[in-house]
Amino acid sequence: IVLTQSPATLSLSPGERATLSCRASQSTTNYLAWYQQKPGQAPRLLIYDTSNRAAGIPARFSGSGSGADFTLTISSLDPEDFAVYYCQLRSDWPSTWTFGQGTRVEIK
Amino acid sequence: QVLLQESGPGLVKPSETLSLTCTVSGGSVSTSFFYWSWIRQPPGKRLEWIGHFYYSGSMVYNPSLESRATIAVDTSKNHFSLTLTSVTAADTAVYFCAMGLPPGFWGQGTLVTVSS
Secondary structure, X not given: OOEEEEOOEEEEOOOOOEEEEEEEOOOOOOOEEEEEEOXXXXXXXXXXXXXXXXXXXXXXXXXXXXXXXXXXXXXXXXXXXXXXXXXXXXOOOXXXXXXXXXXXXXXX | OOEEEEEOOXXXXXXXXXXXXXXXXXXXXXXXXXXXXXXXXXXXXXOEEEEEEEOOOOEEEOOOOOOOEEEEEEOOOOEEEEEEOOOOHHHOEEEEEEEEOOEEEEOXXXXXXXXX
């Protein structure tokens, strides 16, 4: 399964809403996760199983979707949210993992 | 709080074998229901899953790397390792070890450059 993220780059201002898309090449499980990565750092888990926030993640981050289309929404961008975001899918059997190519959220 | 730390050579010659170790503290690699993984990221590119194992010792690998990658566990030292044979420049990347399903705990990553 191939994951395609769009857009490649999102230019927004602090306080605006960000909507990031992750599309799978076929209908799949709901084991879809989202990560945030800043330069020189390891990825940070935001969302798991499509819509569950990881521990310590602010409520402005939410995930949704099903089938082959998934979305990460940041309701109001904080200055610390400007980063690259990756989606990641776990297939049921075999338990292989796939990452999308990333969406960069930059300050407009 | 689980902490993971990658270690190993930062430079490997083409055709040779890359070997990395992930040392775990604050948790045990033999704990039930935990997944332990290796993930890499070539410079400026997307993350790529290499493989993982869980408490039963079952290893699962990325099909594109399965012929060259081996993950091993040493419960006495509470660490796990990655070996990747016959490396090329395409294997140049930051290599991360991580824990969880999906991974919620990550090491800081270590850059491995393949070059003569």
